[in-house]
Amino acid sequence: MSEPVNTKKITIALDAMGGDFAPKNEIEGAILAYKEKPAGSDFEIIFVGDENKINPELAGKVTYGLKYTIVHTSEVITMSDDPVAALKSKRGSSLYVAAEIHAKGQADAFVSAGNTGAMLSISTTLLGRIKGVTRPTIGTFMPTVNDTPVFLLDVGATVDMKARFLYEFAEMGNIYAKQFIGIENPRIGLLNIGEEPTKGTDVLKETYTLLQKADLNFIGNIEGRDILMGAADVVVCDGFTGNVVLKFAESFTGILKSKVKNYAYKNMINKLRVALMAPTLRSILSDFDYQNYGGVPLLGVNGVVIIGHGKSSPKAVKNMIIRSQEFIKNDVNSKIEKALEPKNVT
Amino acid sequence: MSEPVNTKKITIALDAMGGDFAPKNEIEGAILAYKEKPAGSDFEIIFVGDENKINPELAGKVTYGLKYTIVHTSEVITMSDDPVAALKSKRGSSLYVAAEIHAKGQADAFVSAGNTGAMLSISTTLLGRIKGVTRPTIGTFMPTVNDTPVFLLDVGATVDMKARFLYEFAEMGNIYAKQFIGIENPRIGLLNIGEEPTKGTDVLKETYTLLQKADLNFIGNIEGRDILMGAADVVVCDGFTGNVVLKFAESFTGILKSKVKNYAYKNMINKLRVALMAPTLRSILSDFDYQNYGGVPLLGVNGVVIIGHGKSSPKAVKNMIIRSQEFIKNDVNSKIEKALEPKNVT
Numbered sequence: 001m002s003e004p005v006n007t008k009k010i011t012i013a014l015d016a017m018g019g020d021f022a023p024k025n026e027i028e029g030a031i032l033a034y035k036e037k038p039a040g041s042d043f044e045i046i047f048v049g050d051e052n053k054i055n056p057e058l059a060g061k062v063t064y065g066l067k068y069t070i071v072h073t074s075e076v077i078t079m080s081d082d083p084v085a086a087l088k089s090k091r092g093s094s095l096y097v098a099a100e101i102h103a104k105g106q107a108d109a110f111v112s113a114g115n116t117g118a119m120l121s122i123s124t125t126l127l128g129r130i131k132g133v134t135r136p137t138i139g140t141f142m143p144t145v146n147d148t149p150v151f152l153l154d155v156g157a158t159v160d161m162k163a164r165f166l167y168e169f170a171e172m173g174n175i176y177a178k179q180f181i182g183i184e185n186p187r188i189g190l191l192n193i194g195e196e197p198t199k200g201t202d203v204l205k206e207t208y209t210l211l212q213k214a215d216l217n218f219i220g221n222i223e224g225r226d227i228l229m230g231a232a233d234v235v236v237c238d239g240f241t242g243n244v245v246l247k248f249a250e251s252f253t254g255i256l257k258s259k260v261k262n263y264a265y266k267n268m269i270n271k272l273r274v275a276l277m278a279p280t281l282r283s284i285l286s287d288f289d290y291q292n293y294g295g296v297p298l299l300g301v302n303g304v305v306i307i308g309h310g311k312s313s314p315k316a317v318k319n320m321i322i323r324s325q326e327f328i329k330n331d332v333n334s335k336i337e338k339a340l341e342p343k344n345v346t
Numbered sequence: 347m348s349e350p351v352n353t354k355k356i357t358i359a360l361d362a363m364g365g366d367f368a369p370k371n372e373i374e375g376a377i378l379a380y381k382e383k384p385a386g387s388d389f390e391i392i393f394v395g396d397e398n399k400i401n402p403e404l405a406g407k408v409t410y411g412l413k414y415t416i417v418h419t420s421e422v423i424t425m426s427d428d429p430v431a432a433l434k435s436k437r438g439s440s441l442y443v444a445a446e447i448h449a450k451g452q453a454d455a456f457v458s459a460g461n462t463g464a465m466l467s468i469s470t471t472l473l474g475r476i477k478g479v480t481r482p483t484i485g486t487f488m489p490t491v492n493d494t495p496v497f498l499l500d501v502g503a504t505v506d507m508k509a510r511f512l513y514e515f516a517e518m519g520n521i522y523a524k525q526f527i528g529i530e531n532p533r534i535g536l537l538n539i540g541e542e543p544t545k546g547t548d549v550l551k552e553t554y555t556l557l558q559k560a561d562l563n564f565i566g567n568i569e570g571r572d573i574l575m576g577a578a579d580v581v582v583c584d585g586f587t588g589n590v591v592l593k594f595a596e597s598f599t600g601i602l603k604s605k606v607k608n609y610a611y612k613n614m615i616n617k618l619r620v621a622l623m624a625p626t627l628r629s630i631l632s633d634f635d636y637q638n639y640g641g642v643p644l645l646g647v648n649g650v651v652i653i654g655h656g657k658s659s660p661k662a663v664k665n666m667i668i669r670s671q672e673f674i675k676n677d678v679n680s681k682i683e684k685a686l687e688p689k690n691v692t
Contacts, residue, residue: 026611032595145604159547193505193589201505201584224593228601240546241540241587245594247570250596255574258491259630270626277623286607 009042010325013107014094017047017094018114019312023049026113027057027102029317034066036318043325046071046107047257074096076174080311083117087125091110095119098109099126102303111295113308113317120156121297127303132340135165136300137239138307139173143287144230151177151186151234152227155246158239163206165330166190166236167214172299173234174216179330181233189232190223191241197221205234215339253288256281294319297327300336304328307326347608355388356671357365359453362395363422363440365658369395372459373403378562379477380412382664389671390455392442398690419443425656429463431690432473441465443470448649455642455670459654459663460642465622466502466644473649476679481511484653485519487526489633490576495530497523497580498573499645501592504585509552512582514534514561517685518645519580522563525676527579535568537587543567553582561647561685602627638667643673646682650674 016023031047037043045068047054054070075093077086090096095114102110103126112119116138124136138154153173158165170188178188183187190207190314192200201220212220222231227245237245262283264274286292294316296303306324308316360376362369376391383389384642391414393400400416419440423432436442441460448456450474458465462484470482485499499519514532523532536553539544543554545567557564568577573591583591606627610620632638640662644651652670653663 086462096685109562143601145601145607191590193586208589222677224595225597226602227594228597237590241590244537244583244587244591248573248591248594251571251574254571255489255491256602256630259489259633260626263626263630273623273626277619277626280606280609280623284602284609287605 009044010109010328011046011107011344012046012111012321012322013048013101014111014317015094015098015112015114016047016054016070017073018112019080019308019317020113020310022113022199023047023054023057023086025312025314026317027054027061028310028314030321031061031063031066032314032318033321035064036207041325043321044068045321046098046101047095048101049073050076058317071097071101077079077115077118079115080220081115081118083115086115086118087121090118094121099123099305102305103127107326109304109306110182111306111308111317111320111324112202113295113310113312113320114212116156116307119140119154119305119307123298123301123305127301127305130302130337130340131344132161132298132337133168133172133260133300136170136298137165137169137172138298141241141293141296142227142249148181148183148230149231149293150227150232151180151244152232152242153234153236154239155242156239156298161203161238161240163203163210165202166207166238167210168300168340170211170216170234170236172336173178173236175332175335175339176297176299179326183233185217185218186233188216188234188236189219189226191224191227191235191237193220193223195221197222201294202325211236239335240310249288253285256285292319295323297323297332299332302333304333315334319329351491355390356455356674357390357392357453358457358667358670359392359417359447360494360663360667361440361444361456361460361658362393362400362416362654363419364418364458365654365663366425366459366623366660367642368459369393369400369403371658371660371663373400373407374660375658376414376667377407377409377412378660378664379667382391387671389667390414391524391667392444392447392449395419395560396422396439396467399577411676417443417447420429420599423461423464425461425638427461427464429461429467431465432461433467435685436464442468443684445469445651448651449473449667454653455650455652456673457654457663457666457670459641459656459666462502462653465651465653469647469649470649473651476646476648476683476686478683478688479514479646481510481514482644483515483518484644485515485522485642486530486588487505487639487642488595492576494527494529494576494579495639496517496573496576496578497527498537499580500585501588502585507584508510509510509549509550509556512553512584514555514646514686516557516560516564516580516582517681519582520530521678521681522643522645523580525672525678529579531563533577534562534580534582534588534616535565535566535572537570537573537583538567539569541567541569547582551622599631602631638665642686643669648679650679
């Protein structure tokens with residue numbers, strides 16, 4: 001008899017060379033995840049990467065009993081590598097091998113803070129898609145004026161867009177938001193340039209109709225300003241717009257910090273004022289900190305793939321590892337397959 | 347002999363019922379513009395709107411010698427009116443009549459804080475397009491980490507997009523940024539999801555080639571994060587993406603204020619901290635204040651049309667009136683026509 005899914009020990013293939021601070025942050029993140037894991041739960045890590053870098057990094061550390069193995073690789077996919085070329089030419093890379101370990105069933109999840117495009121193309125190729133899914137998708141969480149974040153998808157830069165893809169994104173976003181945000185019936189909004197169903201491109205008009213017919217809490221079109229205002233829990237858009245919005249939002253804290261700095265440089269009194277407000281501002285900006293979300297899943301592939309920001313800190317890597325376990329325990333993929341089953345006409 | 351353009355007295359048709367606080371802010375803005383006008387310059391205002399509302403508003407005010415006439419209209423185009431329907435059915439509205447006065451040559455410019463879509467459709471119909479322009483466009487200014495803002499266009503929600511349109515936007519944006527930001531050779535960036543020329547849709551790839559060939563300081567593709575980071579002076583994009591980014595950016599200050607408020611509510615110490623930092627934050631956020639830019643032109647129409655935010659304050663209306671005079675004095679439209687002339691092959 002196989003163990004029930006909730007008590008089975010989970011094995012995670014972690015691309016130890018993925019992020020900008022690899023393997024340091026990957027290793028520290030894994031240890032942190034183990035140290036803070038809830039009583040009764042357990043997991044194992046397969047560090048995939050250059051053992052000559054991983055071993056020295058592990059050497060001096062208290063590991064709190066973390067069970068791990070190392071699978072040695074010497075190649076690395078960089079952030080500037082072309083995803084499709086990497087899929088073909090970098091099969092010895094830590095990212096590829098970690099995905100492959102998961103695809104072969106030797107690990108239950110694949111986690112990396114590496115090249116997002118490469119994760120998308122390699123995972124889709126090695127794992128395949130969930131039945132009913134045409135196009136896997138990547139979403140992102142953003143803060144809102146409410147207590148709960150909003151899940152925006154697709155940000156995975158799928159530039160050709162069909163109503164069917166957007167509909168699938170809505171179904172997948174709905175399931176993931178339920179689990180992650182912990183709400184019963186997420187409000188689904190379609191990103192558009194006006195509220196009326198007749199707004200936008202033909203693809204968006206067609207999507208509007210599809211979403212109305214679907215078994216979703218579809219609240220209609222929403223506009224750019226509604227995202228952070230929390231008008232919806234899940235915002236569906238094409239990958240071009242989503243990618244631009246995501247990167248634009250990331251620069252918001254950048255410009256704010258720069259303005260604060262310029263203001264402080266003007267004179268001593270300003271400098272004092274800024275010194276006084278710095279902790280306040282930091283506390284407020286922490287809501288915009290991707291590290292709190294710690295990675296997002298690649299939804300729609302036949303596996304568990306958690307993608308982290310290239311700049312992931314140990315805390316972010318820890319959260320990615322937690323996300324992958326939640327994803328497995330909540331059986332997200334079966335729910336997606338069920339939601340996208342062709343409905344019987346009764 | 348006609349007067350040279352620089353000393354000619356300018357007449358401005360102002361839609362007095364346009365903004366959310368009309369006619370109060372329109373009237374106060376016009377007076378403010380007159381009060382602060384540079385010595386030697388002069389202008390007249392035609393207030394277009396309900397005289398039963400305009401006259402009482404003017405009654406108690408010191409007008410500093412502002413010369414004005416009132417053209418009475420009883421109809422108003424609201425923010426929720428459909429632009430195309432308004433063009434046909436609301437010909438007695440303040441917005442339509444003000445545009446018409448300009449189109450007939452009775453005023454040198456048309457200024458309104460009303461329904462942007464209606465301004466676009468009515469102005470394009472009544473004024474026509476500049477020779478060489480296929481699609482008029484609306485841009486917006488945004489702050490950057492540098493001392494100069496960035497001009498993002500199109501935000502006018504042109505959803506069907508061709509390389510030719512984007513190329514025209516680049517040429518028009520180039521000319522307006524030169525004048526408004528006061529830089530010699532604005533850096534033109536094409537908004538995309540990656541820097542490589544092969545990124546994005548087919549339309550974007552074609553646009554990339556057109557912009558490379560053009561007599562512009564084209565710096566290539568830029569990404570969402572580059573806008574506020576000041577990587578380009580002019581950012582060209584399709585109207586859908588531009589509209590989403592513009593509205594998303596507008597909500598930044600909203601969420602920041604809301605986070606500050608929530609933080610202050612937590613306890614007395616936080617409340618004190620926020621009180622201390624409030625003036626600092628206000629000063630920093632003023633860069634994000636649309637009122638400082640005070641309206642943007644509708645570029646590509648055969649006339650001078652300045653569009654304001656619905657929430658325009660008197661200061662914003664004042665700046666819109668200044669913008670319209672600058673536009674005339676700099677002869678922006680002749681420059682656009684010249685830039686879009688078919689080049690002789692030599």
